[in-house]
Amino acid sequence: MDKTYHRIQQARLAVYLGTASIIFTFFMPVIMPYVLGSVAIVFAILSKGPEDRMSSRACKACVLASVGLALNTAMILISVKTMADAAADPVRWKQLNDMVYRMNGYTLDEVLSQLRSSLPF
């Protein structure tokens, strides 16, 4: 099989991975979209082959992966801001602690103290 065929396959895979990164932003956020989006961009770049420009399919994959990465980053930032707001308000922080305890069996305070102790300095 010639190289063009493999390059088309790589670009196609990049589109699938880019689409999956957007889908996973809503169902399994934080890690999976970053993994899938980054791999999609790498495949899109590799599919360029000896040419300087990407094919339209690879461009599409790049756009989809970038959207996935941006959405995921936005979701993380919103979550961090919500947490920071809750930390400033003792009543909301207690509610959050109770909710996390009911879901996981440990409170957010416990997680944070463990994180602090595991830092190298």
Place this chain on the structure above:
Amino acid sequence: MYSHRSIRQLKADARNALPGRLSGAVSCVLLYTLASLSLGRLPADLAPSRTVPGLLLYCLLTYAAEILLRMVAIGMHLRFLKYRFDLPAARGDLGVAFRGDVDRAVRLCGLRALFSLACMLPSVLCAWFLPGEGDTSRALLYYLLFFAGILGRFLFSVLYFGADQLFLEFQEPSALRLLRTARHLTRGSRIRLLLFYLSYVPLHLLGLLSLGAAEPWILSYVHAGEAAFYADLMEARKKS
């Protein structure tokens, strides 16, 4: 007069060498990474005591592990050179340095591993002997020395770029002469080589974002680029 290929052209050559062989390239990189991870852990696990004999044992084991890893790296470079020149790759390529003239490979890898160990020794000494574990200033000093060591290793690899490939191509018995030839080969192209490596930084950042999941493909791309760079240097040498 031969004009060198630009970094963009070299990267295009690298991308052109990979289609249809990406799985082979990635498995090669993964095997090397697996070997480096398992061998990298070994010295710290086997030399637990923070004493002078412990340090000596640690350095000895690190040196042996580094030699083994560099021998595997020679095999990996052979695989990527074959991709570059459209030659069929064989399953045993990765272990090419462990067959035939092993002494020659051990001499070259031993010399390179010695330089590498010398770069990392200050950070090891800091971790081994400086008191106050958990102290911020000690941690900062350790990381400073560690990153300086990494930078030294990188600059050394730029200076002697192509030593592995020269080892594969020529039957030169002296490791020192091989390293000297590698230094001659990169003369006039070191800044270009540095820029070539720096051009992969955005991709490595992307690899970091993917928690390392994209790294096998990125490293395959880098190694294919290195093979293209070496081919370009040899072409220039032949023409001049």
